[in-house]
Amino acid sequence: MKLELTKTCYKFFSMMANPTRIAVLENLRRSPMSVKQLAEALQQEQSMVSHNLSPLVRCRFINVERKGKKRIYSLNSETIEALFSIVENHSRKYCPTMGHCIGRRGR
Amino acid sequence: MKLELTKTCYKFFSMMANPTRIAVLENLRRSPMSVKQLAEALQQEQSMVSHNLSPLVRCRFINVERKGKKRIYSLNSETIEALFSIVENHSRKYCPTMGHCIGRRGR
DNA sequence: TTTTCATATGAATGATATTTCATATGTTTT
DNA sequence: AAAACATATGAAATATCATTCATATGAAAA
Known part of the structure; x- marks a missing residue:
């Protein structure tokens, strides 16, 4: 029961730990997009x-919907917006000095 | 300004994307611990x-405090508890069917 | 029904992160 | 000040993940 949570968290955060995927999510904040649109934007x-x-x-961070030959991807805002706002809060509040924390060009 | 956020998120989530670090955080939820205590628990x-x-x-997910020859680590609850509760909510709400999502033994 | 467009997928390569082992640092006790 | 304990750190070996390229699928237009 305890190990389950660790595993779940591990999968969850591994999914988020990738610049391309993060950029996708950030773009989808604005509006749903097709693969081609995303590829251009990124x-x-x-x-x-x-x-x-x-x-x-698969992880339900986003949803798909067919539209002709395109596939339109959209955000699961409930989860993703909440995540982003924690990151913003943490980096504002706990990493004010550049270079030593999450905030900017650290380690 | 946009790239900054992606980078910040990437560092933030990479820090969380590791089973050992997650287990450390989960243990520190209960109470502060020394390195030795953590090593035994994990x-x-x-x-x-x-x-x-x-x-x-470095990322301020936890804090340290010297106590004799020991070092006592404690949680930054504000950030970490909020994160855990998002994960729990997401996995309960969006990944009810085993095997296809974050929830359990999927991929 | 062939061509074209949008997207997906498999497999090889290359890049990054984790784990382990040996050893260093620093604090306390004797 | 030597011994013992708690913790940290560097570097090599390994495991894990991302990227790319070639190609497949599937829907719509001609």
Whole structure:
């Protein structure tokens, strides 16, 4: 029961611990987008974007919906917005001095 | 300004994306502990626990305090409890079916 | 029904992070 | 000041994850 939570958290945070996936989530905050739109916005290959989208869907961090030949991805705001706001709060409150913390170019 | 947030989130979540560090945080929820106590609780080598404690301190996810030859580590509850509760909420609400999501033994 | 467009997927390569072991530092006790 | 204890740290070995490229699938347009 305790190990379960550790495992769950580990999967959860591993999913978030990737710059491409984070950038995807940030873009989807604004509005739902197709794979192509995301690839353009992130300046990344379509293949790479797709590779990162599927695990995000599996974890229900985002949702998909077919629209013709496109697939439109949208955010699970409840979880993701809450996460972002914790990060912002932490970095504002606990990492005010650059270079020694999460905030900016540390370690 | 946008790239900054991505970077910040990436560091933040990478810090959380490790089973040893998560287990440390979960143990510190109960009460502050020394390195040795943590090593015993996690059944891990002292060296490994130490290696994981320092980045957690740097990021201010935990705090240290000297007490004789020991060092007592304690949780930054504001940030960490909030995080855990998001994970619990997400896994309860969005991953009810085992095996396909974050919740349990999926991928 | 062939071509085109949007997206997905497998497998190899390359990059990063974790683990372990040996040893160093620093504090207290004798 | 030597011994003992608690913790930290460096570097090598290993494991894990991301990226890329080639190709597959599937829907719509011609």
